[in-house]
Amino acid sequence: MRVSVFGATGSIGESTFDLLQRRDDIETVALTGGRNVARLAEQARALRAELAVTAHDDCYDALKEALAGSGVEVAAGTEALIAAAERPTDWVMSAIVGAAGLAPGFRALAQGATLALANKESLVTAGPLLMAEAARHSARILPVDSEHSAVFQALVGEDISQVERVIITASGGPFREWSKAALAKATLAEAMQHPNWAMGQRITIDSASLFNKALELIETREYFDLEPAQIEAVVHPQSIIHALVGFRDGAMMAHLGAPDMRHAIGYALNWPERRDLPVARLDLAQIGALSFEAPDPERFPALRLSREVMELRGHAGAAFNAAKEIALDAFIGGQIRFLGMAELVERTIDSLLSDSCLTDPVLALETVAAMDQMARQRARAIAAHMD
Ligand code: NAD
Numbered sequence: 001m002r003v004s005v006f007g008a009t010g011s012i013g014e015s016t017f018d019l020l021q022r023r024d025d026i027e028t029v030a031l032t033g034g035r036n037v038a039r040l041a042e043q044a045r046a047l048r049a050e051l052a053v054t055a056h057d058d059c060y061d062a063l064k065e066a067l068a069g070s071g072v073e074v075a076a077g078t079e080a081l082i083a084a085a086e087r088p089t090d091w092v093m094s095a096i097v098g099a100a101g102l103a104p105g106f107r108a109l110a111q112g113a114t115l116a117l118a119n120k121e122s123l124v125t126a127g128p129l130l131m132a133e134a135a136r137h138s139a140r141i142l143p144v145d146s147e148h149s150a151v152f153q154a155l156v157g158e159d160i161s162q163v164e165r166v167i168i169t170a171s172g173g174p175f176r177e178w179s180k181a182a183l184a185k186a187t188l189a190e191a192m193q194h195p196n197w198a199m200g201q202r203i204t205i206d207s208a209s210l211f212n213k214a215l216e217l218i219e220t221r222e223y224f225d226l227e228p229a230q231i232e233a234v235v236h237p238q239s240i241i242h243a244l245v246g247f248r249d250g251a252m253m254a255h256l257g258a259p260d261m262r263h264a265i266g267y268a269l270n271w272p273e274r275r276d277l278p279v280a281r282l283d284l285a286q287i288g289a290l291s292f293e294a295p296d297p298e299r300f301p302a303l304r305l306s307r308e309v310m311e312l313r314g315h316a317g318a319a320f321n322a323a324k325e326i327a328l329d330a331f332i333g334g335q336i337r338f339l340g341m342a343e344l345v346e347r348t349i350d351s352l353l354s355d356s357c358l359t360d361p362v363l364a365l366e367t368v369a370a371m372d373q374m375a376r377q378r379a380r381a382i383a384a385h386m387d
Pocket residue numbers: 006007008009010011012013032033034035036055094095096097098100118119120121144145146197198199200201202203261
């Protein structure tokens with residue numbers, strides 16, 4: 001099998017690299033990264049990749065130098081990233097963070113490759129288009145989010161029309177028990193203290209605000225084609241159950257596992273088979289108890305906003321994600337407060353609702369990109385007047 005990894009130097013990328021390194025029956029085609037060219041070069045050498053691509057033109061020389069004499073081809077920039085996704089391969093890991101992950105995923109599907117999709121933003125911004133593109137090319141999309149991989153696995157051998165509800169779990173993040181007054185003062189360092197998962201900076205903060213869960217509710221709707229009312233999120237602080245599927249007879253199938261993304265990645269890599277994976281086995285007696293609580297939309301408005309976005313559909317997902325990315329940048333940059341992120345996203349959606357094509361059906365990548373840009377501009381303008 002031939003594989004490519006987009007976003008190889010990130011958290012999901014490193015976990016994918018770890019699994020690939022343990023296999024001698026897989027050929028690596030392309031690896032891509034950002035500014036960490038030293039690590040990208042190391043990975044490319046270790047996996048004997050055909051090609052290494054940095055997303056940044058100004059990193060080309062450094063990458064070229066780091067790979068001198070290795071036989072690995074080097075390229076840089078957005079066009080090169082797209083070209084890399086067109087290189088013949090069987091399996092592509094989509095692990096770039098943010099809306100930038102969308103285009104390479106489309107190209108991978110267009111060549112009929114299996115798309116292992118960690119980049120949830122692809123489904124949030126352009127779900128119907130992405131699913132249609134996969135169908136057109138008879139290509140598979142395999143979910144690589146722990147919750148969605150869990151749902152996918154619980155559905156093996158089942159008929160989706162018999163599904164009554166899907167419940168995805170949320171750890172609740174570091175602020176699960178914080179009051180609204182405390183949340184108003186939450187710092188970046190505090191938001192980075194995820195209780196169970198080690199992840200990239202952006203998704204870690206999104207987990208603290210529950211924006212990550214908000215994206216995942218939309219991701220569930222788009223991937224499994226369910227009605228919003230069928231999709232629920234429940235807080236489960238131990239992160240042992242990743243999701244549950246409820247059927248019309250009242251039975252629920254839960255997926256349990258250690259919080260290690262190598263499970264979801266490995267499942268997608270080995271699908272439809274199962275193979276040994278280097279993940280911890282659960283000791284249920286030691287875990288002792290699993291607990292659940294309802295999420296609080298008052299303290300975590302992201303969940304309420306995602307319900308609105310699921311109902312609106314159209315380009316609302318693209319606007320929601322773009323506004324959220326700007327809000328995240330503004331929080332990381334110290335421009336707005338923690339709770340300001342949800343406020344900014346809500347105000348951006350409201351403002352776009354009144355005077356734009358937010359709810360037009362998503363028919364082309366171009367209109368998704370246009371909404372993405374419009375929402376970013378709008379969010380930046382609103383953020384400039386927030387404290
Ligand atoms: P990360 O920040 O650790 O890594 C992101 C990768 O993308 C890096 O290789 C970086 O160089 C590259 N990248 C960033 N911006 C880019 C751009 N504009 N163009 C090209 N490349 C760019 O992120 P992560 O935590 O690995 O998350 C990756 C994706 O997987 C996200 O969509 C995230 O929501 C999803 N995801 C992550 C986890 C997790 O455990 N980390 C779990 C589920 C889903």
